[in-house]
Each structure stands twice: as structure tokens, then as C-alpha cells.
Amino acid sequence: MACLLSSLGAAVMVGGIFQGAGGRIYACVFAAFGVGVGWGASRLRRAGSTLAVVLIGVFAAGLLAILPSGFHNLIHLRQAVALASHEGSLLRPPVDFLPGWHAIVGWLLATTGLVAVWTALVLDRPPLGLLVPLPLAAIAGISVPKDAQVASGIVVVVLFCAGLGLLFAPSGDGPDDRPSAGFELRRAVRSLVLLAVISGALVGLSRTHILFPAPTINPVEQAQLPKTEPLTTAVNRVLFDVRSSVSGPWRIGSLDVYDGRYWRLPPYAEAKIRAVPKNGVVDTSRPTGETATFIVQGLSGAVLPTLPDTVGIVASGPELAYDSRSGNIRLIQGEVNKGFTYTVAAAPLPKVTQLESDTRPLPAGIKQFLSIPPAPPAVRSLINELRGASRWQTFDALRQWILQHVTVAGQGVPTAVPPSEVVDMISGSRQGSPFEIVAAQAMLARWVGVPSRIGYGFDGGRQVNGTRQVTPADAASFVEVYFSGFEWLPVIGTPVHAKATESRSSLQQPSSAQAANTFGANLYMPFATAPPSRLPEQIAAGAGLALGAFLMALLIWFLWPGFRKARARGRRRRAAAAAGPAARVALAYAEWRDLATDYGHSYPSETPLAYLELVVPDEEHSELAWLVTRVVWGDMRGEVTEDTAAVAEELSRALRRRLSGAQPISTRLLAALSRRSERQPWAPDLLAKLAESRP
Numbered sequence: 119m120a121c122l123l124s125s126l127g128a129a130v131m132v133g134g135i136f137q138g139a140g141g142r143i144y145a146c147v148f149a150a151f152g153v154g155v156g157w158g159a160s161r162l163r164r165a166g167s168t169l170a171v172v173l174i175g176v177f178a179a180g181l182l183a184i185l186p187s188g189f190h191n192l193i194h195l196r197q198a199v200a201l202a203s204h205e206g207s208l209l210r211p212p213v214d215f216l217p218g219w220h221a222i223v224g225w226l227l228a229t230t231g232l233v234a235v236w237t238a239l240v241l242d243r244p245p246l247g248l249l250v251p252l253p254l255a256a257i258a259g260i261s262v263p264k265d266a267q268v269a270s271g272i273v274v275v276v277l278f279c280a281g282l283g284l285l286f287a288p289s290g291d292g293p294d295d296r297p298s299a300g301f302e303l304r305r306a307v308r309s310l311v312l313l314a315v316i317s318g319a320l321v322g323l324s325r326t327h328i329l330f331p332a333p334t335i336n337p338v339e340q341a342q343l344p345k346t347e348p349l350t351t352a353v354n355r356v357l358f359d360v361r362s363s364v365s366g367p368w369r370i371g372s373l374d375v376y377d378g379r380y381w382r383l384p385p386y387a388e389a390k391i392r393a394v395p396k397n398g399v400v401d402t403s404r405p406t407g408e409t410a411t412f413i414v415q416g417l418s419g420a421v422l423p424t425l426p427d428t429v430g431i432v433a434s435g436p437e438l439a440y441d442s443r444s445g446n447i448r449l450i451q452g453e454v455n456k457g458f459t460y461t462v463a464a465a466p467l468p469k470v471t472q473l474e475s476d477t478r479p480l481p482a483g484i485k486q487f488l489s490i491p492p493a494p495p496a497v498r499s500l501i502n503e504l505r506g507a508s509r510w511q512t513f514d515a516l517r518q519w520i521l522q523h524v525t526v527a528g529q530g531v532p533t534a535v536p537p538s539e540v541v542d543m544i545s546g547s548r549q550g551s552p553f554e555i556v557a558a559q560a561m562l563a564r565w566v567g568v569p570s571r572i573g574y575g576f577d578g579g580r581q582v583n584g585t586r587q588v589t590p591a592d593a594a595s596f597v598e599v600y601f602s603g604f605e606w607l608p609v610i611g612t613p614v615h616a617k618a619t620e621s622r623s624s625l626q627q628p629s630s631a632q633a634a635n636t637f638g639a640n641l642y643m644p645f646a647t648a649p650p651s652r653l654p655e656q657i658a659a660g661a662g663l664a665l666g667a668f669l670m671a672l673l674i675w676f677l678w679p680g681f682r683k684a685r686a687r688g689r690r691r692r693a694a695a696a697a698g699p700a701a702r703v704a705l706a707y708a709e710w711r712d713l714a715t716d717y718g719h720s721y722p723s724e725t726p727l728a729y730l731e732l733v734v735p736d737e738e739h740s741e742l743a744w745l746v747t748r749v750v751w752g753d754m755r756g757e758v759t760e761d762t763a764a765v766a767e768e769l770s771r772a773l774r775r776r777l778s779g780a781q782p783i784s785t786r787l788l789a790a791l792s793r794r795s796e797r798q799p800w801a802p803d804l805l806a807k808l809a810e811s812r813p
Contacts, residue, residue: 120281121156121234121247125149127277128251129227134262134270136215141223144215148179148224149251152231155179159232160239163775165783165790166680176228183224187217195221213453230254240783248281342383344373344532344574355416357576358423360586362410366577367596367608368423368588372444374571376564378491379534381557381572390442393450394431400440401429404605407466413585414458422447422454423575423588425464426598426608433460445573445606468604473510478602480569487569487600490561496541501566509568513599516562521611524558525549532595537561552595555613559597569600573608679793699763700749700756704801706763706770707746711800713774716789717781722798742769 129149133142155175162168184191184198191198202218213219230251238247255274262270360368373381394400410425417423422438424431424447431438435458437450447462480488493501504515524543528551535557543550543558550558556572563570577594579586596610687709694701707726714720721729726743733739745766748754754762778786 120285122153123277123281125231125251127274128255130273131255131258141215149227149231152228156232156235165786179224179228180221184221191217356587357417359413368576370575372571372573379536394438398430398432404429404465406463409463411461420449424462427465430463474508476601490564493565496545512566513568526613556595573598680790699758702763703749703766706766708801710770712795715795716792
């Protein structure tokens, strides 16, 4: 019971990772299931039966857990578990409790409960068994949503303390020595009061910095490098569909912190996330221009694509939030599911003449997006050469110069872009990856006093029946600049030149880019070649099958003695029961000696009394040895009763249990599979004699 309470505490914490109460219910049920399997397995006396119960019980936990979600999920168990592992991100709790998670939670909690009770009962370490589920509770506590951490933690503490109370409660050796019911009731009431005081103290401490001190370095206050995936490794699938009169960009986020080398994601602590109101308006100061309706297909995660400069969001289903700093739309809880549909409204784009005449001062909070090291001499020279009458004209002239004179080379994966890289694009190799070209435009904007950042997401898509289908190949990064009257505006441009590449993979490289002077043609000449031989393949496949068959045969050879001995034991017991009490006494002692033989204590020629001199003195062993001697050769021949046979069987069972219990589990397993008692049985002709003596 103590291990059950501790396991239930871990189950409450693990179940809190998932949406709704289903996760906690499943976790608690299968934690109790695992404790029950462990308790039942601990009462078995044969290692083979114990191992079978443990393996079958744990495996059955996952099958029973996934069965309520549908028989088709049971048939496709592997696919369901793989889907849950892929779709459910524990770093963004609470996650959807998918059918695959049912099986995973069942296996995990059943194993935890089983190991806890096995440690307490079989290894005889009750305090250690009580502690076994706590590491799982601590690991799961990291992923429990912040608003549920304190409550879940208090439940774990209360259940653990209750387990301690059960484990170390005073109890006598007999019924008369146990405390009275009144004493137990008073102690329980005092325990409840103490637990209530502890819970209140934990709630109070959780609101201070004592339990959760402020970290020296808080990751949420640090700008992070983006984790990117090259397009060459992305699975080609439709991420989402868009119905809109514009062709993009479909924005996901932005890199707005520049540290002198890298463009980084904004610190999470500085995000300005607010729940989308019921009317859907997230910016009341801007009019509505273009709209776009998104239908999620293969997109995963919690962040949703949107239009730049979002002013309104209309959706039904999961609760959404909007980050006014980065312009992200995200789910407040869980991850997006296929088929989720929502509509985004954005502010209208300004005309060029409006940007050229915008001279309003920048808000105080926007000036951080001008942070950048001083411009190198080559950059200052280009700026002075192209400086226009307004900030927009200067930025646009620099941007056009980069697009016309820098050749695209390489993939668009974010890398370090120090000022020296911009100098190389201006007066050096005049080459750069798509990301470096975009980063250079953003850096030039900051050098001329225009706040800028790098937006990322998707652009374009394939038009199918009036709907754009967006895939990973449509991934794009682009410059976003800020003007006081219009806020953040995306500026997308296509480089004029692109360098040839021998790779046939999908790169973030505009199809409208022209070849540069460094274009290199790849020539492929056909040659007639003989088809490759499949003999090595066939040999390898045959060798694999042969090896598998050999290993299977070897496994059967190792396991077969356990099944054969179990079958022979059943036959001998049935024959002894039919032959009478004396045969039962003789068989009880023979089973004890055969088990000792399997453990390496084989003296097949020694009589029961002679065997006593070879082992450590033991009262039960002496009683059984004298009893079988008197029944088989002495004064009790012909006078054996059923009670005498039952005493002999119980003595034999106790000796075998004590001998096995003193061995480690590995030795018990080897003894169960040993052939030694078959080769050197204590009574080799006993089965035949039993058969002859049957009435």
C-alpha cells in the first residue's frame, strides 16, 4: 500500500503533462495495475513463472491502455506510439492525450509500480521501494504546466507522506499487540492536520523565492539561436492551405536580436503574449486590409502561420494567443491538429510615397531594434554613395544594390553574419546564402536608422483549385522594417543572380534568379553498364535468416529445460496424489533436493540424514529429513496420513522458498533453466515407482 501511494503520486505528476483529466486517470489506474502485478509476481516461487508474469503483465498494460481508444489503434500500436512521440512535445505542455500516449503511460506507470513493490517485497528494501517512483515524479514535474506545478507537487508530497506513515506505522507481532481502532483513528486525524499544515506551508513558500529562487542565468531572459532544419532533410508534405488574394508571406516568427555575429530569437521573457479576445481584434489602432484563411494540414507545434501586421484573428476551437512583439499566433495549450481552420486580418500595406514622407519619431520601445556594431568603412562608403532624401529611399537603394550585385550561393540556413561578411558581399566575393543576403539588408537598415528584423515563414505556394498549398520548399526569410505610421512591414526581394549548384535538392533559392557570370554547366554522358549483381544482397539476406533461425533455436534450447521440468513436476505430483500420502512425502523431499541440485548443491547419493551434515543446520530441514526417513524406511511406513503428507509438502515448500529467496534474480533464473537436476536427479526412478504404485 505504501508503494501504491508513492506510485500514485508519480502518476498524478505524469498525467499532468496531458490535457484534461484523462492522463491522470490512466496513469493512476496503471500505476495500481503495476503494483498489483509486482505483488502477484513476488508471491510466485518459480523464477520462470515470475518472469512470465512480469513480462506479460507489463506488456499487457500498454495493450489494455490503448484498447479503449479503438481496436484499430491496438492493431496499429506501433504507428500510434510513433505518432504520439512525433506529435506530442513534452516541452510544450499540456499536450494532447493521443492513443499512442495511452500505451506509453500504461507501460511507464505499470513498470514504475512493479519495480517499486518488487524492490520492497522481493529485495526486502521497503524504504527504497517507496522512493522508486519519486525520480519519475521529479522528471515529469519539469514538464507540468506552471499553473499546475504547485498543486501537483502538493499531491505528491501528501501521498508520499501517507506512504511513509503506512510503512513505518507501529504494529505488533499478533492481533492482540496491534494498536486499538481508537488510537489508529486519532493518529490518522493528527496526520491529516499535519498534512494540511505542510500543504499550506508549501503553497505559501511557492509564492516566495525560497522554493523557486531566481536563477543566476535565466534561459527565458536570453535571446536564443534558432534551431533550423535544412530543406534537404525536410519531408515534402503540405503544411497548410491558404485562401487569400495575396501570395504571402505567411509569417511564423522573427529574429530581432543581433549580438554582433548572430541573429537570435527574442527572449521569451520579453514576449508580449495576450489571449486573443472574443471579438478577435488584437490591434484596435489599425484598419483591416487583406485577409487570409488558413487550414492546417501537416504542420505541427504550437505556433501558427499568419499575415504580417496582424490586426484580427477569428477561430473556433483551441484558445489562441497573440504576441505583439514578434507577431506570432500560438496555441495557449497543446499543439495544433490537422484540419484546424482560422482567419487572419492584416493592416493594409502603405504606398511608397507614404513611406518616403514618414518622418514621425520612433517609439521608445522600438529603438532596441537599431542595436548594431558600428558600420565598417566599406559599408559607410556604400551608404554615402546611395543615401537618399528619406530613410526609406536610402534603405531601398541599399537593398536594391544587394539584390542586384550579390550572387546567391548556398542554402538559406541561418548562420553567423558579422559585419565583415557584409563587407565581403559589398567589396569581396559578392556572394552570400539567401539568409546572409537577407541579414545584410536588415543590418544595412539598422545602419541607416531604420529599425529592422528578419522575418521567417513561408512565401508563395502551389495554387490548387483556388487554394495555395504550402510545403517546406516554400520556406523563406525576409526583411521587416519599422515605420512609425505603419509599424512592421515585410520587404521581399529576389536576388538577380544565383550561382549554379550540383545539388538537386530543394534550396531556398528564388526560381526567378538568373545565372551569374560564374555559371558552370554540368554535363552528364550516358554509358552502357552491366546491371549490378544481387548475389551479395541475397547472401546477406540468407545469412540474416540463418542467423535469426540459429538464435531462435538457441533461445528455445536454453528455455526448454524450464518448460520440461515444469511439465514433469506436474506429472509427478498427479501420480503422487494418486499413489497416496507416502508418495507425496517422498516427492516433496525429492523436489527439495532437485532444487538444491539446480543451485549447485548436488549430492545425489546422500541420504536425507547424511545430507544434513553437508549443509548449514536448519530446524525445518532436519524435521523434513527425519520425517521422510521415517516414512520411507522407518517406523511410519504404512501409517502415513494426509496431514503428514501436507506437513511434508509445506516443509519442502518453505525450504525451497527460503533457498530461492536468498539468491539474486539472475541465479534464480539460471536455476530455473538448469539441466543439472535432470541429469543428476535425487530419485531417478521415483516417477516410475509412483506410476506403478497407483491403484
